[in-house]
Amino acid sequence: MAREWSELGEEVHVVTGPGDRGGEYTPDLLARADASRAIVHRAEASELPPPPDLRPAFESSPEDLVSKRRVSRLHQILSQWRNFPDQQRSWIEPAVRRCLQRHASTPFDVVWSTSPPESAHYVARALALKGVPWVADFRDQWSDYLLARWDPVSRWIIDRVTRRVLSPAAALTAATEGVAQSIRRASGKAVECVRNGFDPVELGKKQVRSRCLGYFGRIDPTMQHPERLWNPLRILKARGRLWTVEFFCAPGGGGGASLNPPDDLRDLVRVSAPLPHQEALRAMQTMTALLVLAWETRGGETSVAGKLYEYVGSGRAVLVCAPQGFEARTLVEATGTGLGAWSDEEIVESLFRLESFTVDPHGREGLTRRRSAEQLLALFAEACASSGGDH
Numbered sequence: 001m002a003r004e005w006s007e008l009g010e011e012v013h014v015v016t017g018p019g020d021r022g023g024e025y026t027p028d029l030l031a032r033a034d035a036s037r038a039i040v041h042r043a044e045a046s047e048l049p050p051p052p053d054l055r056p057a058f059e060s061s062p063e064d065l066v067s068k069r070r071v072s073r074l075h076q077i078l079s080q081w082r083n084f085p086d087q088q089r090s091w092i093e094p095a096v097r098r099c100l101q102r103h104a105s106t107p108f109d110v111v112w113s114t115s116p117p118e119s120a121h122y123v124a125r126a127l128a129l130k131g132v133p134w135v136a137d138f139r140d141q142w143s144d145y146l147l148a149r150w151d152p153v154s155r156w157i158i159d160r161v162t163r164r165v166l167s168p169a170a171a172l173t174a175a176t177e178g179v180a181q182s183i184r185r186a187s188g189k190a191v192e193c194v195r196n197g198f199d200p201v202e203l204g205k206k207q208v209r210s211r212c213l214g215y216f217g218r219i220d221p222t223m224q225h226p227e228r229l230w231n232p233l234r235i236l237k238a239r240g241r242l243w244t245v246e247f248f249c250a251p252g253g254g255g256g257a258s259l260n261p262p263d264d265l266r267d268l269v270r271v272s273a274p275l276p277h278q279e280a281l282r283a284m285q286t287m288t289a290l291l292v293l294a295w296e297t298r299g300g301e302t303s304v305a306g307k308l309y310e311y312v313g314s315g316r317a318v319l320v321c322a323p324q325g326f327e328a329r330t331l332v333e334a335t336g337t338g339l340g341a342w343s344d345e346e347i348v349e350s351l352f353r354l355e356s357f358t359v360d361p362h363g364r365e366g367l368t369r370r371r372s373a374e375q376l377l378a379l380f381a382e383a384c385a386s387s388g389g390d391h
Contacts, residue, residue, distance in 0.1 A: 178302020336360025
């Protein structure tokens with residue numbers, strides 16, 4: 001977003017944490033961050049320790065990327081409250097000081113905070129209380145977040161916190177309709193859906209592999225189930241229409257385990273380590289189609305993975321393995337960028353169709369990062385106008 005806004009003529013300041021701990025270590029993206037032309041302000045996070053082994057996922061073995069033990073539900077709930085609103089919370093006070101100092105010397109026109117982590121909203125709220133128009137954005141729900149382990153009472157309390165924290169916001173946005181619905185319910189305010197998007201990508205003349213389905217990214221074996229493909233692959237094999245599946249993934253999460261295809265499909269299913277980002281983008285263009293697996297958990301129907309947009313950017317069709325009504329499936333079907341399927345026969349039929357499927361160029365163009373950035377700029381202008389400020 002910083003890159004897109006800079007290219008559209010805006011001066012963009014990014015307030016973030018110390019940069020040497022927390023989050024996911026992705027050194028192959030640092031050059032792209034530097035090229036965004038954003039002015040970066042880093043705040044200390046004294047309580048956030050450095051991870052013990054700071055290595056990118058594609059340099060790690062799958063065994064190093066999975067949890068070695070299960071954690072009880074009660075322990076997870078208590079741990080979440082101990083770190084509420086999130087593990088990065090020690091950066092809030094230093095970040096607020098840095099923001100207010102910068103605002104006192106050269107005022108900000110508008111502040112945009114995006115979560116997770118939710119602590120970003122606490123930083124932005126401090127500027128809103130000084131009169132800066134604030135737009136709060138949610139990539140995921142808060143109390144309903146599908147990877148959180150909140151109990152009903154905790155969710156009720158967090159909804160009350162949501163309403164209080166977001167009360168000064170001039171506008172609220174969310175990356176999916178499902179997230180927007182959750183935040184509307186919790187905050188009592190209007191929420192506009194501004195979807196994610198794919199970055200500019202050079203579509204080369206790469207040879208497309210026949211009947212090859214590609215998957216890129218993490219698989220949580222407690223919530224995502226690639227084994228739903230096994231029977232359809234057997235059916236197609238029996239019909240003489242062999243499909244192969246390439247998983248470039250880091251299995252794990254939720255106490256997960258390695259991804260092990262059945263013996264009778266080992267010649268059709270290949271599991272490889274994740275690729276560096278640019279290599280992954282190039283490899284996507286060589287696949288017949290690209291796979292999204294449903295999050296089969298509470299709230300999973302609202303999830304639209306970031307990689308879905310990268311899939312669309314690659315120009316290849318997307319197969320969303322999810323029931324009807326799941327937002328990722330609805331999105332690709334509505335934009336003509338892919339197909340959805342769930343039952344064995346539905347998956348088989350979709351793979352037949354994907355052999356000659358053509359992505360709708362208009363639907364693809366509607367899912368660019370530039371379009372998302374322009375939508376947000378329009379919201380910023382409205383927020384400034386409603387507050388009586390200039391943009």
